[in-house]
Amino acid sequence: MPGSKGQEKPIAVHATVLLDKGGHKFPARYIFAILAFVGLFNSYALHVDLSVAIVAMVKARTINTTTLNASEIHQREDSCPYPNASRSNNNVLEHTAGEFEWDGTTQGIVLGSYFYGYILTQFPGGWVANRFGAKYVLGLALLTSGLLSLVLPVLTRWNLWALIVVRFLQGFVGGVSFPCVHAMCGKWIPPSERTMLSMFIYSGTHFGTVCTLIISGVLTEHLGWDSVFYVFGSLACVWFVLWLFFAYNSPEEHPRISATEKAFLMAVIGNRFSHSDGRPQNIPWSRIARSLPFYAICVAFFGQDWGFFTLLTNLPSYLARVLHFRMEQNGFIAAVPYLALGLLMPVLGIVADKLINSRTLSRTAVRRTYHLIGQLSAAGCLIAVTLVGCNVVATVILLICAVGMLAFSVASFAINHIDIAPQYAGILMGITNTIGAVPGIVAPYLVGVLTSGPDGNTLTQWSIVFYVTAGIFIVCGIFYACCASGELQPWDEPKKAQDPPKPNSSSICLTRDF
Numbered sequence: 001m002p003g004s005k006g007q008e009k010p011i012a013v014h015a016t017v018l019l020d021k022g023g024h025k026f027p028a029r030y031i032f033a034i035l036a037f038v039g040l041f042n043s044y045a046l047h048v049d050l051s052v053a054i055v056a057m058v059k060a061r062t063i064n065t066t067t068l069n070a071s072e073i074h075q076r077e078d079s080c081p082y083p084n085a086s087r088s089n090n091n092v093l094e095h096t097a098g099e100f101e102w103d104g105t106t107q108g109i110v111l112g113s114y115f116y117g118y119i120l121t122q123f124p125g126g127w128v129a130n131r132f133g134a135k136y137v138l139g140l141a142l143l144t145s146g147l148l149s150l151v152l153p154v155l156t157r158w159n160l161w162a163l164i165v166v167r168f169l170q171g172f173v174g175g176v177s178f179p180c181v182h183a184m185c186g187k188w189i190p191p192s193e194r195t196m197l198s199m200f201i202y203s204g205t206h207f208g209t210v211c212t213l214i215i216s217g218v219l220t221e222h223l224g225w226d227s228v229f230y231v232f233g234s235l236a237c238v239w240f241v242l243w244l245f246f247a248y249n250s251p252e253e254h255p256r257i258s259a260t261e262k263a264f265l266m267a268v269i270g271n272r273f274s275h276s277d278g279r280p281q282n283i284p285w286s287r288i289a290r291s292l293p294f295y296a297i298c299v300a301f302f303g304q305d306w307g308f309f310t311l312l313t314n315l316p317s318y319l320a321r322v323l324h325f326r327m328e329q330n331g332f333i334a335a336v337p338y339l340a341l342g343l344l345m346p347v348l349g350i351v352a353d354k355l356i357n358s359r360t361l362s363r364t365a366v367r368r369t370y371h372l373i374g375q376l377s378a379a380g381c382l383i384a385v386t387l388v389g390c391n392v393v394a395t396v397i398l399l400i401c402a403v404g405m406l407a408f409s410v411a412s413f414a415i416n417h418i419d420i421a422p423q424y425a426g427i428l429m430g431i432t433n434t435i436g437a438v439p440g441i442v443a444p445y446l447v448g449v450l451t452s453g454p455d456g457n458t459l460t461q462w463s464i465v466f467y468v469t470a471g472i473f474i475v476c477g478i479f480y481a482c483c484a485s486g487e488l489q490p491w492d493e494p495k496k497a498q499d500p501p502k503p504n505s506s507s508i509c510l511t512r513d514f
Contacts (some may be wrong), residue, residue: 043208059101122428188248209342303475304375311337371484
């Protein structure tokens with residue numbers, strides 16, 4: 001069967017059949033996917049643990065309702081009732097007892113300090129991964145973050161600034177995670193499995209969030225807030241050992257990959273990452289800077305991460321201080337939205353690949369449509385949260401839907417770098433994730449300022465937070481839906497001396513797919 005198309009299918013089928021037969025090795029690309037999943041699980045566990053623990057770390061306030069002035073009474077009427085308060089008891093415990101007296105602004109700074117470091121290493125992480133390989137960069141980064149987690153409780157009790165420095169350093173090393181994983185995905189994942197395997201890997205961040213929120217609530221309730229950091233710090237150290245022995249930068253470096261799988265991956269991915277003499281490709285910075293599909297990904301990262309990090313870092317505080325959940329309940333309820341997100345991502349990845357492989361929709365159409373559905377749905381749910389007030393059941397359901405529907409968005413823009421430029425995927429992820437880290441700094445601080453005051457959190461204050469987030473979702477979602485592309489860009493093609501210059505078609509919106 002001559003012709004390139006006639007040769008690709010037998011290679012793919014032959015590889016799949018052999019690799020799935022008993023007695024043959026488990027596919028190396030799936031081992032990579034599992035290890036990367038667990039790595040991102042640990043990365044987000046070390047990021048999220050403070051969001052739950054801080055509720056127990058901050059010293060409790062007792063509100064005496066008989067001594068409130070007129071302004072405070074008005075604010076209290078704008079707050080949800082305490083489930084354990086009675087008319088005969090005027091003293092109400094606002095939240096769980098803790099060791100530290102931090103106001104809302106201080107807590108916002110503490111929660112955002114992770115991103116002060118995180119934003120600095122996104123681009124360098126992508127460059128280092130592209131230049132020297134991602135395996136050791138990612139492994140050492142998560143090991144360092146785990147070790148810092150083990151000393152965090154002692155340093156926190158010593159000095160507030162010590163906590164901020166530790167979180168800064170954790171963010172600094174954690175910033176390389178996504179660029180490194182993205183760079184390795186470009187070398188390990190064949191196009192026919194791109195969305196499915198990528199969504200499985202990146203769902204590790206959300207399962208990490210789920211488990212951390214639930215386990216942190218239980219640990220905090222029964223063993224104290226410091227136990228949270230000991231447990232997740234230790235898990236990261238264990239993962240590092242497994243990563244060291246079983247992960248490799250590319251199929252070419254893997255000593256135990258089967259010849260069949262290696263041939264399959266080389267046939268469908270190829271060696272696009274270096275010149276014929278083995279030197280890394282030169283990065284076409286000027287053409288990247290003129291690429292509108294790349295800017296669409298940047299905007300998508302900003303919008304998604306603004307909403308995601310606003311909820312991720314502040315949802316436990318909202319549940320505890322506005323809806324008045326206990327710590328153990330808080331962790332479980334805060335985790336459910338991310339469980340929905342983590343479960344939907346692989347499913348939507350499978351559906352996306354089927355739509356693309358069957359040619360029902362183009363890759364561009366799938367990326368655009370998915371993202372718009374996710375952003376508009378999440379925005380609508382957050383606006384609805386402001387309307388249901390203190391209805392706990394409705395609020396929880398809407399928050400679950402808001403976060404869960406973001407799975408559509410993640411299945412579009414998060415892997416879009418690999419669509420448009422697989423050989424520079426790590427570099428592009430570093431740039432876009434740097435932009436996405438800006439909301440991680442600004443959003444917690446803004447929430448802290450908006451929800452500060454003599455009485456703390458009110459429905460009106462939080463309504464502003466939700467409206468701002470919904471507006472950003474809508475604007476960024478529409479921009480991406482108009483200007484994103486799922487097609488390989490001309491500047492990703494390896495240069496050949498005899499090739500004539502190609503026109504730059506990436507500087508316009510690719511609307512022909514609709």
